[in-house]
Amino acid sequence: MSSLTEKAKDLFSSKKIKEYDNLAGFIFISPWLIGFIAFTIIPMILSLGVSFTRYDVISAPEWVGLKNYIDIFTVDSTFRSSIKITFFYAFVSVPLRLAFALFLAVLFNQKRKMVGLYRTLFYIPSVIGGSVAVAVMWRQLFGSSGALNSLLNAFFGMDIARSWIRHPQSALWTLIFLAIWQFGSPMLIFLAGLKQIPGSLYEAALIDGANWWQKFFKITIPMLSPVILFNLIMQIISGFMMFTQAYIITEGGPFDQTLVYVLYLFRRAFSFYEMGYASALAWILLVIVAIITVIIFKTAPHWVYYESKGEF
Structure with a gap:
């Protein structure tokens, strides 16, 4: 008991x-x-x-139902152009950023002297990359009297006085280059993933006579694919939310060629005080990002390798 x-x-x-x-x-x-x-x-x-109201902050919200959403898809041509610009920005900058980050992660995964210092130096742009100070620096760098034109004039004898951020054909590319420059965060994530790959796989491949490219595409990429999936989703979301760079560097110009979606949303909210319309734009962006994320997850089983399952 x-x-x-x-x-x-x-x-x-x-x-x-x-x-x-x-x-x-x-x-x-x-x-x-x-x-x-x-x-x-x-x-x-x-x-x-x-988002279902007409609201200008000063007066009380007025219920309009689905009017904001209907106007966005049927009347607002700026919405369509901003969506196109944002898609182009995200689907060009994100693959290039991830490719550059993976290249440096593979390079820094090797045992070399002062590799820790190099990792820190290359990570710094991601820490300060989204700040206003860097955006102002980037605006000066690609301005008509900026460092880029000075280098081209000095080393190639080109007499260039154009402002790269004010030209319709190059303005968006300056923002894309800035996004690629901010590769530090995905680089560290790739580096952490590379350190989890068993060295015995590379040793076995070396014994079988595999060269560097074969080891990279047959071992590194498959074993790193879950990390690539994570980085891809996070960077796509970050790309669609880009605002500070466009707001500071180009202000959406020239001729709205860099008017990305969030900057357009900001204008409708804080320039025109159309809070209901801006809220509808925000929810549309949420749905777009959710759909893209779902598509990536649905396609992941065809290219992401999970070691526990032993198959793609």
């Missing part, structure tokens, strides 16, 4: 300990949880409601 009582006490105490552990966990994450609910979930719900 006494042994049963002791077992019951032990069981009760273990349940109590688990309850206290769960409570402690919720207490520790409560600041983040409260902030997430207060500053993300609630504003999203409110913006969804505002």
Whole structure:
């Protein structure tokens, strides 16, 4: 009888300990949880409601139903052009950024002297890349009297005085080059993934006579494909949310050639004070990014290799 009582006490105490552990966990994450609910979930719900209204901040919201969404798809030609520009920006800058990040990650994965210092130096652009200061620097660099024109004039004898950020054919490419320059974050993620690949695979391939390219495409890429999937999704989302660079460097010009989606949304909200219309634009962007993410996930089983499953 006494042994049963002791077992019951032990069981009760273990349940109590688990309850206290769960409570402690919720207490520790409560600041983040409260902030997430207060500053993300609630504003999203409110913006969804505002998207069905005509609201200029000053006067009370006026319910218009689906009018904002209908106008966006049927009347607003600027919406269509901003979508095209954003798609071009994202689907050009993201693959180039990831390719450059992977190239440097493979390079820095080798055991060489001062490789840690080089990793830090190459990561710095990603830390400061989204800042206003870097955007201002980039604007000066590609301006009519910027460093790029000075280098072309000095080394190639070209008498160039054009402003690359004011020319319709080159303005968007300056933003793309800035995005490629911010490769540090995906580079570190790739580097972490490369260190998880067993060295025995490369040794076996070397014994079989595989060259560097064969090892890269038959071992590195398949084993790194889950990391590539993660980086691809995160960078696509970041590409569609690009704002600071376009706002500071080109201001959407020339002739709206760099008017990316979020910058257009910002104009409708804070230049024209059409908060309902801007909220509708924001929810459309959310749906677009969600659809692209779902498509990537649906195609992932055909090109992502999971070691636990042993197949693509």
